[in-house]
Amino acid sequence: MSAPDYGRAFAAWRRACGADWDAYARHPFVEGMRDGTLPREAFHHYLVQDYVFLVHFARAWALAVVKSETMEEMRTAAATVDALVNMEMSLHVQTCAGLGISEDRLFAAPESPANLAYTRYVMDAGIAGDLCDLLAALAPCVLGYGEIGARLGAEAGDTPYADWIAAYAGDDYQAVCRDVGAMIDAALARRLGTPFTAAPRWDRVTERFRMATRLEAGFWQMGLDLA
Numbered sequence: 001m002s003a004p005d006y007g008r009a010f011a012a013w014r015r016a017c018g019a020d021w022d023a024y025a026r027h028p029f030v031e032g033m034r035d036g037t038l039p040r041e042a043f044h045h046y047l048v049q050d051y052v053f054l055v056h057f058a059r060a061w062a063l064a065v066v067k068s069e070t071m072e073e074m075r076t077a078a079a080t081v082d083a084l085v086n087m088e089m090s091l092h093v094q095t096c097a098g099l100g101i102s103e104d105r106l107f108a109a110p111e112s113p114a115n116l117a118y119t120r121y122v123m124d125a126g127i128a129g130d131l132c133d134l135l136a137a138l139a140p141c142v143l144g145y146g147e148i149g150a151r152l153g154a155e156a157g158d159t160p161y162a163d164w165i166a167a168y169a170g171d172d173y174q175a176v177c178r179d180v181g182a183m184i185d186a187a188l189a190r191r192l193g194t195p196f197t198a199a200p201r202w203d204r205v206t207e208r209f210r211m212a213t214r215l216e217a218g219f220w221q222m223g224l225d226l227a
């Protein structure tokens with residue numbers, strides 16, 4: 001299955017980061033969800049950490065509101081904060097409630113080092129740079145899960161992780177990915193010019209994308225290692 005179309009910047013970043021991208025999007029954790037062999041314990045550990053991740057990730061998207069220069073950018077960034085806080089995190093809350101873990105306990109869960117490194121890297125990219133730096137660091141998260149969800153939705157058979165796959169393969173999440181992809185293209189064109197891939201800053205923002213991609217692979221590994 002070919003990768004979904006989330007815009008020009010994503011396609012160029014994804015190509016530039018080839019091996020790093022595959023190490024993330026086809027990590028053994030992902031393949032274990034696809035074929036059902038992922039240990040439940042690893043998934044639960046991941047899910048609790050991912051709730052904490054999403055708290056900080058929503059803060060980083062709120063920073064994108066602050067760094068916006070147009071109403072369109074502001075609307076997409078604010079809608080993404082809403083989607084994270086009121087849509088994506090409810091999957092974690094519901095699944096964990098079934099395991100006897102309350103939302104209060106999720107909110108108070110201690111962060112793993114891999115989690116902390118990733119979310120603070122993204123936040124720092126946004127604080128030190130402009131919206132391009134921030135979006136490049138945010139993109140592997142939003143769009144990577146869109147790609148993984150779409151592929152697993154098409155390829156997975158009977159797996160205990162069907163709800164997780166359905167959430168990311170579903171229309172709501174895929175629409176967020178298309179909106180964010182379009183926002184990234186417009187934000188880069190506005191600040192870097194067109195074609196943005198020829199701009200002097202392109203390599204730097206691509207390195208932001210690459211580092212966030214590597215931190216995503218580290219996040220899956222944290223789940224597998226129960227670290």
Ligand SMILES: Cc1ncc(CN)c(N)n1
Nearest residue numbers: 050053054141142145219
């Ligand atoms: C670590 C991580 N990366 C991405 C996503 C998808 N928003 C997530 N929930 N968690």
